Amino acid sequence: MPTKVTVWNENRHEQQDEQAREVYPDGIHTAIAEALDSKDYDVRTATLDEPEHGLSEEVLDDTDVLIWWSHIANDEVKDEVVDRVISRIHNGMGFIPLHSARGSKVFKRLMGTSTRIKWRHDDRERLWVVDPSHPIADGIEEYVEIPEEEMYGEPQNIPKPDEIVFIGWFAGGEVLRSGCCYKRGKGRIFYFQPGHEEYPIYYQDEIRRIITNATEWATPLEGVTATYGNTKALE
Amino acid sequence: MPTKVTVWNENRHEQQDEQAREVYPDGIHTAIAEALDSKDYDVRTATLDEPEHGLSEEVLDDTDVLIWWSHIANDEVKDEVVDRVISRIHNGMGFIPLHSARGSKVFKRLMGTSTRIKWRHDDRERLWVVDPSHPIADGIEEYVEIPEEEMYGEPQNIPKPDEIVFIGWFAGGEVLRSGCCYKRGKGRIFYFQPGHEEYPIYYQDEIRRIITNATEWATPLEGVTATYGNTKALE
Amino acid sequence: MPTKVTVWNENRHEQQDEQAREVYPDGIHTAIAEALDSKDYDVRTATLDEPEHGLSEEVLDDTDVLIWWSHIANDEVKDEVVDRVISRIHNGMGFIPLHSARGSKVFKRLMGTSTRIKWRHDDRERLWVVDPSHPIADGIEEYVEIPEEEMYGEPQNIPKPDEIVFIGWFAGGEVLRSGCCYKRGKGRIFYFQPGHEEYPIYYQDEIRRIITNATEWATPLEGVTATYGNTKALE
Amino acid sequence: MPTKVTVWNENRHEQQDEQAREVYPDGIHTAIAEALDSKDYDVRTATLDEPEHGLSEEVLDDTDVLIWWSHIANDEVKDEVVDRVISRIHNGMGFIPLHSARGSKVFKRLMGTSTRIKWRHDDRERLWVVDPSHPIADGIEEYVEIPEEEMYGEPQNIPKPDEIVFIGWFAGGEVLRSGCCYKRGKGRIFYFQPGHEEYPIYYQDEIRRIITNATEWATPLEGVTATYGNTKALE
Numbered sequence: 045m046p047t048k049v050t051v052w053n054e055n056r057h058e059q060q061d062e063q064a065r066e067v068y069p070d071g072i073h074t075a076i077a078e079a080l081d082s083k084d085y086d087v088r089t090a091t092l093d094e095p096e097h098g099l100s101e102e103v104l105d106d107t108d109v110l111i112w113w114s115h116i117a118n119d120e121v122k123d124e125v126v127d128r129v130i131s132r133i134h135n136g137m138g139f140i141p142l143h144s145a146r147g148s149k150v151f152k153r154l155m156g157t158s159t160r161i162k163w164r165h166d167d168r169e170r171l172w173v174v175d176p177s178h179p180i181a182d183g184i185e186e187y188v189e190i191p192e193e194e195m196y197g198e199p200q201n202i203p204k205p206d207e208i209v210f211i212g213w214f215a216g217g218e219v220l221r222s223g224c225c226y227k228r229g230k231g232r233i234f235y236f237q238p239g240h241e242e243y244p245i246y247y248q249d250e251i252r253r254i255i256t257n258a259t260e261w262a263t264p265l266e267g268v269t270a271t272y273g274n275t276k277a278l279e
Numbered sequence: 280m281p282t283k284v285t286v287w288n289e290n291r292h293e294q295q296d297e298q299a300r301e302v303y304p305d306g307i308h309t310a311i312a313e314a315l316d317s318k319d320y321d322v323r324t325a326t327l328d329e330p331e332h333g334l335s336e337e338v339l340d341d342t343d344v345l346i347w348w349s350h351i352a353n354d355e356v357k358d359e360v361v362d363r364v365i366s367r368i369h370n371g372m373g374f375i376p377l378h379s380a381r382g383s384k385v386f387k388r389l390m391g392t393s394t395r396i397k398w399r400h401d402d403r404e405r406l407w408v409v410d411p412s413h414p415i416a417d418g419i420e421e422y423v424e425i426p427e428e429e430m431y432g433e434p435q436n437i438p439k440p441d442e443i444v445f446i447g448w449f450a451g452g453e454v455l456r457s458g459c460c461y462k463r464g465k466g467r468i469f470y471f472q473p474g475h476e477e478y479p480i481y482y483q484d485e486i487r488r489i490i491t492n493a494t495e496w497a498t499p500l501e502g503v504t505a506t507y508g509n510t511k512a513l514e
Numbered sequence: 515m516p517t518k519v520t521v522w523n524e525n526r527h528e529q530q531d532e533q534a535r536e537v538y539p540d541g542i543h544t545a546i547a548e549a550l551d552s553k554d555y556d557v558r559t560a561t562l563d564e565p566e567h568g569l570s571e572e573v574l575d576d577t578d579v580l581i582w583w584s585h586i587a588n589d590e591v592k593d594e595v596v597d598r599v600i601s602r603i604h605n606g607m608g609f610i611p612l613h614s615a616r617g618s619k620v621f622k623r624l625m626g627t628s629t630r631i632k633w634r635h636d637d638r639e640r641l642w643v644v645d646p647s648h649p650i651a652d653g654i655e656e657y658v659e660i661p662e663e664e665m666y667g668e669p670q671n672i673p674k675p676d677e678i679v680f681i682g683w684f685a686g687g688e689v690l691r692s693g694c695c696y697k698r699g700k701g702r703i704f705y706f707q708p709g710h711e712e713y714p715i716y717y718q719d720e721i722r723r724i725i726t727n728a729t730e731w732a733t734p735l736e737g738v739t740a741t742y743g744n745t746k747a748l749e
Numbered sequence: 750m751p752t753k754v755t756v757w758n759e760n761r762h763e764q765q766d767e768q769a770r771e772v773y774p775d776g777i778h779t780a781i782a783e784a785l786d787s788k789d790y791d792v793r794t795a796t797l798d799e800p801e802h803g804l805s806e807e808v809l810d811d812t813d814v815l816i817w818w819s820h821i822a823n824d825e826v827k828d829e830v831v832d833r834v835i836s837r838i839h840n841g842m843g844f845i846p847l848h849s850a851r852g853s854k855v856f857k858r859l860m861g862t863s864t865r866i867k868w869r870h871d872d873r874e875r876l877w878v879v880d881p882s883h884p885i886a887d888g889i890e891e892y893v894e895i896p897e898e899e900m901y902g903e904p905q906n907i908p909k910p911d912e913i914v915f916i917g918w919f920a921g922g923e924v925l926r927s928g929c930c931y932k933r934g935k936g937r938i939f940y941f942q943p944g945h946e947e948y949p950i951y952y953q954d955e956i957r958r959i960i961t962n963a964t965e966w967a968t969p970l971e972g973v974t975a976t977y978g979n980t981k982a983l984e
Contacts, residue, residue, distance in 0.1 A: 604862065604863060604906075623858070623861055624861040625861055626858055626859040626860055626861045626933050627839065627933050627934050628839060628934065628977075630975075630977040630978075631977060632975075632976055632977055632978060632979075632980040633978070633979060633980070634979060634980055634981070634982060637982070665982075667980070668975075669973065669975040670975075671839075671934055671975065671977070673908065673931065673932065673933060674911050674932060676908075676909050685982075685984060686982030686983060686984050687982060687983030687984040688983070696908065697908065697909060698861050698862050698908060699862050699863065699906055738904065740865075740867075740903075740904040740905075740906065741867055742863075742865040742866060742867055742906070743865075743867060743868070744867075744868060744869060745867040745868070745869055745902070746869070747869060747872070747900075747920075747921030747922060748921060748922030748923070749920060749921050749922040
């Protein structure tokens with residue numbers, strides 16, 4: 045059965061900012077959905093301005109992995125939908141917040157920190173692999189050049205990642221743990237930093253490969269069902 | 280300058296349950312405050328029914344490490360106070376939730392998971408050290424016998440701990456990662472499972488030593504101040 | 515292409531000890547090879563008394579995952595073969611040392627510690643899952659009963675595992691981090707404690723499932739090739 | 750009782766290379782010993798060409814933390830001394846390998862990997878703190894400028910660190926996990942990358958502060974004594 049992926053995007057920059065619209069005329073979500081084409085995934089998209097932000101109970105129950113891009117409208121996402129998304133992640137749905145989605149309500153609540161960083165437009169990044177046998181880095185080279193990117197710099201305010209796959213080097217002098225794995229409940233989470241809305245980063249082959257790998261990695265297994273609450277002694 | 284410790288307790292079982300009152304006539308908070316006597320700490324206590332739960336801005340600003348026991352009244356803690364406590368932890372205050380305080384709003388929000396477990400009264404625990412050179416285990420033996428304890432069992436729903444210091448063995452057949460270290464922002468967090476309200480666990484020498492060690496470990500350092508937001512290039 | 519698995523066994527207890535011979539008349543290696551039958555792996559076995567211990571350069575180059583059982587003859591394994599095995603692991607071969615193979619030269623050199631434990635015959639174990647969405651635990655229940663097992667107990671002398679999948683409860687009162695993941699170079703390593711030679715543990719369905727899962731997990735990917743040595747500036 | 754520190758240096762570059770001799774006329778060990786002056790440590794030095802490399806059983810038994818600089822003579826260190834040093838680390842002695850000491854026999858054996866990197870002379874580094882409340886980073890700023898440094902770049906071949914305190918940015922385009930914590934047995938290990946022999950890095954205040962902090966962090970505690978071998982049941 046193919047992995048069911050929902051690519052969610054607030055889709056605001058593409059309406060409001062000329063440069064974002066030029067780069068992503070059909071929205072970042074469409075570019076990311078295309079990025080998954082090399083695999084036989086079952087991909088749909090959803091955006092902020094749809095009813096329930098396109099994330100009804102029904103849609104989420106039918107989603108294995110949720111990819112999420114957001115920025116200026118992070119606070120417009122309804123708490124009810126946030127609760128629903130988090131509940132699904134705890135029950136096993138994979139979650140891949142991209143770039144400024146680090147500031148989303150969902151990611152902040154999963155992390156328990158402010159997730160703050162330093163940032164600067166008009167920089168450039170070289171993304172280094174630091175875990176060469178990690179499935180999310182499979183099939184790429186030692187590093188990926190991103191000719192134009194917003195800088196996000198350390199010390200970023202995140203919990204210690206379970207695994208660090210990439211570290212970013214920025215021309216302006218900063219570094220970032222740019223690809224970080226977590227689990228919350230049964231859900232696998234991969235925060236991936238690249239993807240400022242004004243640059244064609246989600247068209248790059250290596251970035252597409254990484255997001256595709258991450259989707260595979262985050263796909264839920266059957267897994268083990270934990271019993272909570274009052275239980276009888278086994279002895 | 281001595282470490283400033285605030286021991287917080289909801290202090291309800293001790294009012295309502297005869298057995299808890301017998302074991303802790305002055306409240307669990309008082310027993311824990313006494314536990315810290317071997318060190319020259321500056322210790323105060325605070326409880327749920329005080330104004331602002333005894334956790335005013337002023338008190339928290341004057342607290343290096345907050346020890347927290349709670350259970351049946353977890354949901355009565357005001358969100359405003361929860362926000363304040365979390366903000367202080369992010370800024371460096373140590374936090375030591377004990378036993379059923381795993382279900383407190385503060386701990387759940389720091390973890391980003393449900394923190395659920397399996398449980399059962401009338402069990403008994405042997406607490407094994409698995410990190411023999413960890414400062415929180417310093418000065419105790421390989422294991423600590425807890426003659427009466429409520430069972431808390433795996434798989435518990437927590438993020439992967441940064442460090443695991445203790446694993447509990449229960450007579451009824453379960454195990455638990457019983458002493459777990461985390462950081463959120465600059466704050467150090469040590470979840471420590473022992474301490475059901477009906478048993479005299481907080482009078483045990485080894486348990487007192489562990490809580491004292493944890494307080495030392497969680498005491499904030501000057502640390503490094505991160506700059507967030509828009510920053511100039513360094514190159 | 516099917517994963518190529520070599521199951522290595524020192525195969526001495528089965529020659530020397532009546533009870534081991536009764537339980538594993540064809541050797542532990544044969545039982546483990548059969549355990550992998552549910553998958554379409556390409557499985558071979560090798561034993562200590564073969565030339566080069568059955569682990570020639572050719573065999574190792576043709577091995578994706580090496581499963582290893584050893585105990586009383588740990589010191590008879592030639593250093594030349596040990597070097598060869600470690601080199602292959604560094605280059606990506608998976609490695610699954612079982613039970614007393616924790617004392618093998620290969621595992622000790624990969625860990626950099628003594629790997630010592632406490633132990634006792636004639637015990638019994640309940641293996642708890644502590645990472646319910648880990649692929650190595652996929653498809654089993656919350657715990658596995660092992661009716662007869664040698665006790666291995668904490669504090670065991672190992673480096674902090676990258677991931678802990680199982681914690682063992684022993685009837686005699688001990689606990690053990692019983693399923694531990696590591697990486698060394700590009701190679702994935704899963705130490706799995708169950709499997710004393712006198713008990714039919716490797717015939718148990720759940721144990722077979724776990725070893726099969728671990729083999730899948732340890733199968734090398736293409737991965738990223740690191741460049742070492744003197745390199746030109748990229749800027 | 751003051752922490753007893755032994756600073757070990759192969760002390761060869763300072764004899765053979767004019768530039769190293771100019772920068773460190775009394776040897777790197779002397780500069781590092783001076784670096785610890787802000788604390789009331791009991792510091793001695795030892796070098797390769799002394800009998801037993803200055804690391805007799807007696808000296809090691811009297812050492813709490815061993816700081817180690819080495820490079821071109823890594824292979825001249827006698828295995829007998831290597832064994833002795835590793836044994837002491839396993840029993841609790843702190844160990845701080847600096848820069849090219851990543852290639853030392855001791856560090857490689859503790860890590861179980863090749864510890865290889867990419868490298869290049871004539872670069873420059875900015876060392877970023879990524880764990881702002883870690884005691885090893887205490888009292889310094891967000892980053893440390895190192896005006897001249899040899900580049901060491903990812904993906905470096907090391908096990909996953911228990912903690913990452915610093916990540917280095919290099920002007921030539923690389924990054925490195927530059928300050929990494931491990932434990933082996935009871936011993937705490939901090940690998941710290943800065944310190945090419947031709948640059949006055951060990952005279953820099955921040956670098957001295959970091960090495961001093963690391964020495965404090967690596968100082969052994971009483972700790973917990975593990976019992977290994979055949980033990981009686983507790984139940």
